[in-house]
Amino acid sequence: MTSARSRKSGRAGDDRAERGIPEATVARLPVYLRALTSLSDGDVATASSADLATAAGVNSAKLRKDLSYLGTYGTRGVGYDVNYLRYQIAREIGLTQDWSVVIVGIGNLGRALANYSGFASRGFRLAALLDSDGARVGEVIGDLKVSAVEDLEAVVRDNAVAIGVIATPAEAAQDVCDQLVSAGVSSILNFAPAVLVVPDHVDVRKVDLSIELQILAYHEQRKAQELGALEAGAV
Amino acid sequence: MTSARSRKSGRAGDDRAERGIPEATVARLPVYLRALTSLSDGDVATASSADLATAAGVNSAKLRKDLSYLGTYGTRGVGYDVNYLRYQIAREIGLTQDWSVVIVGIGNLGRALANYSGFASRGFRLAALLDSDGARVGEVIGDLKVSAVEDLEAVVRDNAVAIGVIATPAEAAQDVCDQLVSAGVSSILNFAPAVLVVPDHVDVRKVDLSIELQILAYHEQRKAQELGALEAGAV
DNA sequence: AGAAGTTTGTGAACGAGAGAACAAAATCGT
DNA sequence: ACGATTTTGTTCTCTCGTTCACAAACTTCT
Structure with a gap:
């Protein structure tokens, strides 16, 4: 995408967030946000990275690393405060403004x-x-x-x-x-x-x-081919 | 995605296509297909990788590498036959069937x-x-x-x-x-x-x-911040 | 208080993708 | 026929992303 790899951090001494979240992580933040919102609606106050990871459909190590780019919002031995983390992600994405x-x-x-x-x-x-x-x-x-x-x-x-x-x-x-x-x-x-x-x-x-349909078709065809090869091999 | 990194090639001696196109390439093939169709409609018979690349909005080296996974359908010094390549990609994706x-x-x-x-x-x-x-x-x-x-x-x-x-x-x-x-x-x-x-x-x-909107919002916010930092720096 | 148990944050290894660069193979002009 | 030119196919390098594995930090139980 549009590269924006300039200026390491706005002002000196401001390196906790170290502006510059990997693109792949940015694309997943909204998914985490949704998972958090759904947990919050279910009155869950705290969630571990494993809980969040399953809710978001990703690997828990990846989720932790993603979150670590935003700051250290979790508590070891406990997990993440759902509402607090939700707010932090929303702020990072820019959803605190309209x-x-x-x-x-x-x-x-x-x-x-x-x-x-x-x-x-x-x-x-x-x-x-x-x-x-x-x-x-x-x-x-x-x-x-x-x-x-x-x-x-x-x-x-x-x-x-x-x-x-x-x-x-x-x-x-x-x-x-x-x-x-x-x-x-x-x-x-x-x-x-x-x-x-x-x-x-x-x-x-x-x-x-x-x-999207064509990508699915490719994989679908590939699965069918593999099945065919399997059957042919069995003859 | 669903890993499918099994069986290197169906039968022995069949290693020109070497089943297994990178996912990133698969996702671009439909774009190439569309570019080719549009060239074909404009009665262009032959196109170089550079032509195709601009039509598809990608880098020409990347395009050539992508196409090389399908086989060697181009002619050095000439380029690609638009209709032939289009058919090959369509076949690879699985669009020759309904x-x-x-x-x-x-x-x-x-x-x-x-x-x-x-x-x-x-x-x-x-x-x-x-x-x-x-x-x-x-x-x-x-x-x-x-x-x-x-x-x-x-x-x-x-x-x-x-x-x-x-x-x-x-x-x-x-x-x-x-x-x-x-x-x-x-x-x-x-x-x-x-x-x-x-x-x-x-x-x-x-x-x-x-x-998608949230991803755009993140970048939008980031651009605004950068601009802000710039102005603050100019004071 | 201290040991046992949890769970985060991150260093390091690994794998996938992007792009530069160039040799090989074709055409074209003379 | 042969050199100049074009353009592909591919190798190499670098960057980005994923996953593992573990020390650090917190809680809970005795």
Whole structure:
């Protein structure tokens, strides 16, 4: 991803956190957060790394090492205080503040995303829904009205939008992306099956149904082949 | 993922392909495939690794190494025959055969997925849409009617379904997953925000909007902090 | 208080992936 | 026919990520 391996630590003497969590760890923090929330809802006050690891579906050593990048929030012989750790992870991820999000492209998928309740619940606020199709502009989804994509720049400016979600057809994706970037959005979640080109300071993550299915198909085929070879060997 | 590092090569003397493509490469093959398809549609007959790499958004050395795992399909001094390579990748992934897919959970997201045209186009056939809510059973989406989740086993058996898509709420995910597995599905694409526990022979891939947003938020926050430190330093 | 039992945090070994660099193999021009 | 040019396939090195294993630190029991 966007390398950011500069400045070891902001000010001198501030090396307990040593800014710079490995990407693989960052990707797992939200999973830990979810596991912690679920434990907390079940009124569990304390959990060991082994408990957390099973709840998150990972190896306990990995979990401990991941958490150690944030600081030393556990107690030896005891485990982790669920609510305290939950807060620390949330803070590290940046969920103690709210993030404004726009969705561009209100087709089937965009509509589903707009209705997704998990948005607001976890520190993400839908600032606007945009579409280039005049027929869709004005449609009301949830508590938002679909706006014209021409309003993009104003919406981003007025709501301090940092994250843009692209749910357009592939052909429109790069164009929308360019508009988002030039309006000042620096994080993009791309659902369109297209490769996006962006400046260095912009982060892009992609979600691609068809790629996921193809990866599964590869493994599925491989399993079938192996089975075939096994049977052939048995003859 | 599910390790499958057994048997070096099926039969003796069959070591050109040397079964066992790195996972990271497998995840990129669909991207290459898409790039090739788009070149092919533009009537490009031949492409160099550099051309393909830019179209796929990767480094050309990486692309060449990835392709070398499949065999030697290029010609030095020339490049790759677009259609030939496309076929080879499709074959390797397993797209020369059709895969039957079921979607379980026909809420907003499930409906959007069911309407997604990219399904059929690329070797994936929707065998059924299932939901546990009686009110949704019978609803017609595209050219399919929503069935009751009780029909799962029969549908999987009759259509040789290998891939299941879970688009239910988190609470129902593990239960649906267990049903899929016991019906014989061995690849699962999970859209529910839940950790699934499955036997070793089953592959699971997850797609999680909220995790993706949180990862973006982390980086976004980090960028903001860095900027802050910079300004503070300038004072 | 001290021994026994737990559980974290981390050093070290190992494995997988990325990228640079270059020899081998093809085409093209003369 | 042969040298110049292009572009692949692959080796080597480096970085990143995972896992093991264990000392340090805490609790509990006697």
